[in-house]
């Protein structure tokens with residue numbers, strides 16, 4: 001291990017270069033650690049789809065000095081509206097825009113995932129972190145003194161901490177917790193992106209709209225400074241057993257059949273889009289305690305730790321919040337009075353409950369969003385009366401106050 005100015009320079013190895021891994025590389029590198037990030041893929045990339053970020057997440061990005069970069073690519077929707085997918089009727093509304101800034105100190109933004117990934121990558125490239133592509137982490141072992149990692153077929157690497165940010169099918173988690181594979185949820189996500197200029201006027205929008213129907217919902221919002229529209233349709237179903245559950249081209253006719261009972265306005269939107277991609281959604285039950293998010297010198301972050309259904313639009317958000325917390329605790333771990341396992345346990349303590357709460361709420365939203373019969377009737381009535389109260393979530397959008 002290196003020495004800098006007589007001090008031991010601590011080394012972190014991050015497995016995975018998605019949104020979570022890059023955010024972790026940025027925060028730990030800025031915290032004064034020597035960081036190496038190993039990404040399995042031969043190039044950094046993100047799927048062609050959108051992502052919503054609540055003010056809790058945008059505040060973190062602003063804190064990292066990324067406000068301008070975000071402003072250049074994001075859209076800033078004015079409101080979130082909920083509509084019945086069956087009747088098209090407006091059910092409830094949450095003001096976003098200035099209202100969010102006023103309430104929570106940061107805006108609610110929607111953006112292309114590749115734009116978010118790119119702005120994080122550029123920020124990491126301005127640090128001393130070293131990025132290795134085509135370099136899958138294969139295995140690791142740890143003692144009280146160090147972690148030894150095998151990656152990309154190269155020689156073993158020793159480091160002070162290993163961060164598993166390697167996504168829902170995490171190799172690090174498999175080895176650390178051995179708690180089996182994520183569960184298939186029986187929900188399918190169809191995603192498509194379209195230039196707003198190519199749409200008829202009535203289908204263009206600068207707002208977030210959520211359409212709720214029995215056993216399905218659809219979310220649409222602007223990305224790329226509002227020039228493009230992202231649409232996600234979630235229905236119940238399974239992909240064929242021999243198909244990769246992750247990102248493959250979808251049959252638009254299957255989606256049209258799943259949305260057959262929807263109102264004309266929603267069907268018109270869906271029919272106007274082409275190039276649908278399909279994901280079979282997987283998740284895990286929330287963790288039971290901090291002891292699962294960090295063990296010794298190895299910690300989990302993002303989907304590796306808490307893969308969730310996207311019904312609260314906070315999976316990437318929690319990965320970014322994890323990364324911010326990791327940066328804070330690893331900065332303290334440079335002080336010789338704190339050892340790395342203790343500080344990683346502190347990171348886990350400060351994160352696991354919030355992640356578990358968000359995961360549980362996302363899963364509950366699935367039942368509410370897709371309700372039928374009496375539950376659907378009650379949901380619609382409650383939204384009409386209490387709309388903004390139900391849709392605003394201070395516990396979530398207010399972010400976290402740290403316990404150091």
Ligand SMILES: Cc1cc2nc3c(=O)[nH]c(=O)nc-3n(C[C@H](O)[C@H](O)[C@H](O)COP(=O)(O)OP(=O)(O)OC[C@H]3O[C@@H](n4cnc5c(N)ncnc54)[C@H](O)[C@@H]3O)c2cc1C
Pocket residue numbers: 015016017018019020021038039040041050051052053135136137138165166167168169170171172189191232279281301302303304310313314315316317318319
């Ligand atoms: C339909 C849908 C809509 C969503 N909408 C939202 C939203 O609006 N807002 C939001 O906040 N979240 C949303 N999410 C969730 C969000 O996409 C994820 O939570 C987030 O991308 C997780 O990031 P990550 O970096 O943890 O994992 P990933 O993005 O999966 O990145 C993991 C990385 O690790 C790499 N890797 C894997 N194995 C290894 C290995 N052994 N060695 C090295 N590298 C490895 C992979 O190649 C990948 O680059 C949505 C998800 C879905 C499916």
